[in-house]
Amino acid sequence: MQEIQLDEKILSKIDxxxxxxxxxxxxxxxxxLRVLGWGAFLILRTPEYTLQTIIDKNNIxxxxxxxxxxxxxxxxxxxxxxxxxxxxxxxxxYEIHVKSIEIIAASALKELPADTTKKELNVHLxxxxxxxxxxxxHPRERAIFRIASTIAREFGDALGRLGFTQIYSxxxxxxxxxGGANIFKMDYFGREAYLAQSPQFYKxxxxxxxGRVFEVAPVFRAEKHDTSRHLNEYISLDLEMGYIKDFYxxxxxxxxxxxxxxxxxxxxxxxxxxxxxIEIPKIDKIVTIKFKEVHEIxxxxxxxxxxxxxxxxxxxxxxxxxxxxxxxxxxxxxxxxYPSEKRPFYTLDDPDDPGYTCSFDLLFRNxxxxxxxxxxxxxxxxxxxxxxxGMNVNNFESYLQTFKFGMPPHGGLGLGLERLTSQICGLAxxxxxxxxxxxxNRLEP
Amino acid sequence: MQEIQLDEKILSKIDxxxxxxxxxxxxxxxxxLRVLGWGAFLILRTPEYTLQTIIDKNNIxxxxxxxxxxxxxxxxxxxxxxxxxxxxxxxxxYEIHVKSIEIIAASALKELPADTTKKELNVHLxxxxxxxxxxxxHPRERAIFRIASTIAREFGDALGRLGFTQIYSxxxxxxxxxGGANIFKMDYFGREAYLAQSPQFYKxxxxxxxGRVFEVAPVFRAEKHDTSRHLNEYISLDLEMGYIKDFYxxxxxxxxxxxxxxxxxxxxxxxxxxxxxIEIPKIDKIVTIKFKEVHEIxxxxxxxxxxxxxxxxxxxxxxxxxxxxxxxxxxxxxxxxYPSEKRPFYTLDDPDDPGYTCSFDLLFRNxxxxxxxxxxxxxxxxxxxxxxxGMNVNNFESYLQTFKFGMPPHGGLGLGLERLTSQICGLAxxxxxxxxxxxxNRLEP
Numbered sequence: 001m002q003e004i005q006l007d008e009k010i011l012s013k014i015d016x017x018x019x020x021x022x023x024x025x026x027x028x029x030x031x032x033l034r035v036l037g038w039g040a041f042l043i044l045r046t047p048e049y050t051l052q053t054i055i056d057k058n059n060i061x062x063x064x065x066x067x068x069x070x071x072x073x074x075x076x077x078x079x080x081x082x083x084x085x086x087x088x089x090x091x092x093x094y095e096i097h098v099k100s101i102e103i104i105a106a107s108a109l110k111e112l113p114a115d116t117t118k119k120e121l122n123v124h125l126x127x128x129x130x131x132x133x134x135x136x137x138h139p140r141e142r143a144i145f146r147i148a149s150t151i152a153r154e155f156g157d158a159l160g161r162l163g164f165t166q167i168y169s170x171x172x173x174x175x176x177x178x179g180g181a182n183i184f185k186m187d188y189f190g191r192e193a194y195l196a197q198s199p200q201f202y203k204x205x206x207x208x209x210x211g212r213v214f215e216v217a218p219v220f221r222a223e224k225h226d227t228s229r230h231l232n233e234y235i236s237l238d239l240e241m242g243y244i245k246d247f248y249x250x251x252x253x254x255x256x257x258x259x260x261x262x263x264x265x266x267x268x269x270x271x272x273x274x275x276x277x278i279e280i281p282k283i284d285k286i287v288t289i290k291f292k293e294v295h296e297i298x299x300x301x302x303x304x305x306x307x308x309x310x311x312x313x314x315x316x317x318x319x320x321x322x323x324x325x326x327x328x329x330x331x332x333x334x335x336x337x338y339p340s341e342k343r344p345f346y347t348l349d350d351p352d353d354p355g356y357t358c359s360f361d362l363l364f365r366n367x368x369x370x371x372x373x374x375x376x377x378x379x380x381x382x383x384x385x386x387x388x389x390g391m392n393v394n395n396f397e398s399y400l401q402t403f404k405f406g407m408p409p410h411g412g413l414g415l416g417l418e419r420l421t422s423q424i425c426g427l428a429x430x431x432x433x434x435x436x437x438x439x440x441n442r443l444e445p
Numbered sequence: 446m447q448e449i450q451l452d453e454k455i456l457s458k459i460d461x462x463x464x465x466x467x468x469x470x471x472x473x474x475x476x477x478l479r480v481l482g483w484g485a486f487l488i489l490r491t492p493e494y495t496l497q498t499i500i501d502k503n504n505i506x507x508x509x510x511x512x513x514x515x516x517x518x519x520x521x522x523x524x525x526x527x528x529x530x531x532x533x534x535x536x537x538x539y540e541i542h543v544k545s546i547e548i549i550a551a552s553a554l555k556e557l558p559a560d561t562t563k564k565e566l567n568v569h570l571x572x573x574x575x576x577x578x579x580x581x582x583h584p585r586e587r588a589i590f591r592i593a594s595t596i597a598r599e600f601g602d603a604l605g606r607l608g609f610t611q612i613y614s615x616x617x618x619x620x621x622x623x624g625g626a627n628i629f630k631m632d633y634f635g636r637e638a639y640l641a642q643s644p645q646f647y648k649x650x651x652x653x654x655x656g657r658v659f660e661v662a663p664v665f666r667a668e669k670h671d672t673s674r675h676l677n678e679y680i681s682l683d684l685e686m687g688y689i690k691d692f693y694x695x696x697x698x699x700x701x702x703x704x705x706x707x708x709x710x711x712x713x714x715x716x717x718x719x720x721x722x723i724e725i726p727k728i729d730k731i732v733t734i735k736f737k738e739v740h741e742i743x744x745x746x747x748x749x750x751x752x753x754x755x756x757x758x759x760x761x762x763x764x765x766x767x768x769x770x771x772x773x774x775x776x777x778x779x780x781x782x783y784p785s786e787k788r789p790f791y792t793l794d795d796p797d798d799p800g801y802t803c804s805f806d807l808l809f810r811n812x813x814x815x816x817x818x819x820x821x822x823x824x825x826x827x828x829x830x831x832x833x834x835g836m837n838v839n840n841f842e843s844y845l846q847t848f849k850f851g852m853p854p855h856g857g858l859g860l861g862l863e864r865l866t867s868q869i870c871g872l873a874x875x876x877x878x879x880x881x882x883x884x885x886n887r888l889e890p
Contacts, residue, residue, distance in 0.1 A: 011608055072688070105852060251449070253455065443617060
């Protein structure tokens with residue numbers, strides 16, 4: 001038996017200011033190495049820093065040209081005010097004048113298959129994904145996923161402050177929530193199971209329990225098309241909320257949550273925002289527009305006639321986003337009242353406008369990032385709606401019992417983490433906002 | 446187009462003290478209703494409160510005996526200091542003297558299939574799970590999953606403060622991390638895919654990117670046995686940490702994180718802790734013991750001879766936990782240096798004791814809740830180890846490339862959320878700590 005003292009100081013951050021002109025030892029990986037006549041600039045990547053260190057070749061135990069990028073090294077040196085203030089550095093105000101280097105683990109390769117030391121990672125998308133364990137080490141990639149991580153975290157923190165409880169619902173399910181062919185099937189001990197397309201049924205069940213719930217978890221869509229807007233596995237930021245007056249309550253809550261997320265990004269990811277040279281949107285009001293109105297505006301303003309269509313074309317989403325930004329001063333646009341036939345069976349129809357629903361999408365910088373709406377909450381209404389759609393009510397018994405037990409008026413929404421990250425970071429393809437993207441051709445790494 | 450103002454006050458909590466002797470309107474579901482001669486006690490469940498309300502049958506618009514438990518109602522009444530202070534109530538210091546009730550949505554059932562109004566939910570485990578949308582509304586069930594939710598959240602918050610970055614790794618994978626037959630297979634557009642047994646490979650890859658990472662996500666184990674300790678889908682709290690000196694760094698970090706979790710439970714879940722009548726452990730030191738020593742103690746103290754066994758028997762885990770609590774004053778016991786043959790290929794062997802590994806389990810109240818250890822970090826060591834185990838290195842190419850690019854010494858651990866919750870809440874079966882448990886017989890709800 002061995003007793004160890006709890007060490008509250010383990011992993012504490014370095015106070016560079018307090019250590020100015022003092023020697024410290026810091027361990028990390030070599031992000032970049034520029035060997036020059038007099039010595040070298042070595043950028044050290046640690047869990048918390050991207051630090052400039054300067055090696056004088058006449059005062060060092062290892063010749064700088066024997067070091068390999070991506071090796072793990074422990075560096076001892078003096079903290080000095082920075083002479084170079086590159087925006088890739090963090091912190092930017094201090095640098096280390098190296099006295100000695102210890103190689104902890106050398107990279108096995110003299111030349112890496114992708115150059116992560118250049119400002120831009122100029123590789124084909126497939127190469128980028130094939131070499132993910134390396135390419136993710138590039139500063140821009142690291143910045144993208146720090147932003148994604150911050151978004152997902154603040155989604156939960158903001159909802160926690162609003163009285164929502166986080167839930168964990170199963171991903172192995174007996175029936176699909178969204179219907180259609182886009183569902184992965186598998187064998188589950190001799191019976192057919194599916195991978196959850198969304199936590200829809202479960203978050204509704206949990207509204208009866210906690211009133212307001214959210215989940216951050218993977219969802220799976222067996223979509224066969226390979227586009228820049230789709231992933232076969234992605235992280236869905238979901239919320240479901242009871243006791244709503246109408247679906248505008250959901251729009252209000254989502255706007256507040258996004259406002260919190262954007263503010264958190266500004267405060268916690270200033271380094272990443274500057275590195276990626278992106279602009280975080282501001283939310284100071286909410287703009288909504290009816291689905292039918294969008295068709296009208298696109299027809300009147302852009303002379304494109306989609307008025308017979310039951311959904312918005314990607315071109316319309318793009319044009320109305322531009323129109324909203326220019327005319328209404330908002331990069332976020334809630335489109336409401338989509339046609340019933342384009343919404344799932346659990347969506348509440350608009351009593352004032354048959355054929356349309358109490359639902360909405362959120363468009364952001366040309367792309368739909370959220371689908372949401374008010375749900376049915378009365379058992380008989382489910383039976384009526386499902387029967388009218390030719391669905392077999394018996395297959396959904398374990399879900400539908402929820403509404404027999406009593407349920408408040410409620411609604412919710414799902415926000416795709418990768419889509420939101422992608423639009424914030426200005427990425428051309430949503431797959432670039434997934435650490436290890438899954439598409440019809442890709443299951444590795 | 447419609448413009449809506451951002452409403453920062455939406456969903457703000459009720460200040461009962463400030464509203465004393467004033468009238469408020471509050472919406473929720475009827476958790477319990479006791480109709481007596483003079484009127485009724487009605488307990489209202491809202492997203493934030495479990496509130497005592499008192500109805501005088503002579504001064505109310507709806508006769509109390511016409512109300513149904515689990516209906517959604519809006520209650521208007523006067524806030525008064527509480528006369529009854531039941532520990533199931535939250536807050537406990539105030540009650541509402543009802544003036545009027547509006548039924549928002551009635552329960553469809555006069556009699557519910559499980560009685561959620563009693564102090565204990567006395568139903569068979571299968572019934573409890575079959576009726577999850579109802580049984581989870583019981584105060585004890587709600588308390589259990591508030592605790593689970595708080596554990597998972599604080600796991601991330603504590604690690605965030607220690608410089609860990611949250612990641613989201615894919616659950617659809619091309620090869621299993623833990624090997625063996627316990628893996629779910631599926632068809633992925635014509636090729637075979639698996640459901641991730643753990644995020645092992647991905648969290649290691651991400652150590653090269655961020656140095657310290659964590660993940661909170663479902664994992665899948667196709668275990669055919671149905672026990673009180675296993676789930677086929679569970680939430681794994683995972684961390685992986687670079688630049689470690691040895692695996693004791695992991696033990697220290699896990700101890701700090703658990704200490705934060707326990708403190709957060711004490712502060713944020715005081716109501717739930719009291720309701721469940723449970724005790725949250727204290728951590729003031731770390732106790733570790735070698736695997737071989739456990740066998741010796743069990744033999745010497747309890748006269749049970751497991752010394753030839755390469756793993757700990759459940760009986761041994763139970764006995765050593767009791768022994769630790771009594772003799773070493775710790776409910777948490779880290780057992781270290783498990784035999785190599787019982788640990789996965791990526792585990793570092795102990796250079797000082799061949800046949801044993803730089804690994805550990807954490808035992809807590811008779812059950813193993815964590816497996817962790819230091820990993821190999823040199824490419825050639827992987828090839829050597831995998832070859833000696835008869836594994837085909839080519840099948841793991843996209844993972845193994847990570848170690849060619851250079852990797853720091855690192856290790857990590859996985860903590861089962863349901864097991865930890867179950868042990869904290871004193872549940873007899875780990876399935877009771879899963880909202881919607883999955884086992885060989887259960888895929889619904």
